[in-house]
Amino acid sequence: MEFDFLKKELNNLEQKDLFRKLIAIDSAAGTTIRIDNCEKILFCSNNYLNLAADSRIIAAAKQAMDKYGFGSAASRLISGSIKPHIDLEKKLADLLGKEASLVFSTGFMANLSILQSIPQKGDLILLDKLDHASIIDAAKSSDADFRTYHRAQYEKIENLLASSEYNRKFIVTESIFSMDGDFADLKKLVELKKKYNACLIVDEAHAFGCFGETGAGLASELGLLNEVDIVVATLSKSAGCTGGFVAADKCVIDFLINKARPFIYTTALPPANSAAAICAVEIIQNAQDRRIRLKENSDYLRARLKKLGCNTADSTSQIIPVIIGDNKKTLELSRKLFEKGFYVSAIRPPTVAPGTSRLRISLQSEHTKQQIDSLCEQLAELI
Ligand SMILES: Cc1ncc(COP(=O)(O)O)c(C=O)c1O
DSSP, X not given: OOOHHHHHHHHHHHHTTOOOOOOOOOSOOSSEEEETTEEEEEOSOSOTTSOTTOHHHHHHHHHHHHHHOSOXXXXXXXXXXOHHHHHHHHHHHHHHTOSEEEEESOHHHHHXXXXXXXXXXXXEEEEETTOOHHHHHHHHTSSSEEEEXXXXXXXXXXXXXXXXXXXSEEEEEESXXXXXXXXXOHHHHHHHHHHTTOEEEEEOTTTTTTSSTTSXXXXXXXXXXXXXXXXXXXXXXXXXXXXXXXXXXXXXXXXXXXXXXXXXXXXXXXXXXHHHHXXXXXXXXXXXXXXXXXXXXXXXXXXXXXXXXXXXXXXXXXXXXXXXXOHHHHHHHHHHHHXXXXXXXXXOTTTSOTXXXXXXXXXXXXXXXXXXXXXXXXHHHHO
8 A cells, every 4th residue: 555645634734734743752751851952841741740750659650560560461351450450449539539430541541431331322422612532532432422512502501401302411521621721610510410410521631630629620629529420530640640530439430340442452551550640649639739839830821921912712720822823823933932942832723623723831830930931031022
């Protein structure tokens, strides 16, 4: 095969300034990283609490590697669950105040697992238009129907929930939207789910660790955790590890263990990852100081960007977009920032809607005011 059809499509992407390429990083993830022997200040990672290279987590992983080796050798249903996985699930269930939890290789697979197995033919999945790709792809591959709403369209949501066309209804939302950095109206969604006896599934990928007194997420911060039927989150962002998880009633978790193909037919995560995640969760539970610093950094940068006249959408979190619009202009800005020592990636369609390309700035608790100020100074010159 010549793959001409692929080359043509790649060419097309280049013409539209939508071609993506990988950049090699040769250091641990912190507020700075090394690329081609140059230090860059990193403003686009999800390492919100700076735990990805935390020495306590590394020590926990090393200790587990000494005991259990590195690979996990098979799927958990085939050759047994190594103890750190079980211990981690107990810890996560306790933190989320749910009966049980289950860990998956990634957050993507956690979303796939839920929506491919729990909603069934004749059911309806309701998605926010800006839900993450893993939620959208999961809904597409479910036997249930799915419909999308924009988060302010409560009348549309309500009409769909009231429809007698479907058996069960599932509302799936992110708590913090990954590209705009704004919050879902969880209070309103809880109200609606109660009124129509629907199931509320909340993906806390960007809130886990960062919100709530113990880092359990936005629902916890708002006192709504008991009303959320199924919580999904990832261990790959604020926890600085890898893997996704679901926390819910025990029957939901048992069902996933029995039916979720992305759980059943894949090799378990390395035990050292779970041991590291246990350590990360323990740190997160007591990381109120980091959460406070993260919020201070976010409020500080948002205020400075607004003063510069930047469009930061409705951001209220550590994710702050600077909407540029044009793909080429966004790429150019990202490239110029890079030359000046800042790594801020250009986010373009299809990750965001056409005409809304942006610099997606994400903050870490350990960014210094000086680092944030220097980014703002560069942006003031470039924008
Ligand atoms: C909202 C949301 N859900 C799920 C995921 C997937 O998580 P993971 O990186 O663990 O696959 C992401 C990651 O970007 C995300 O932003």
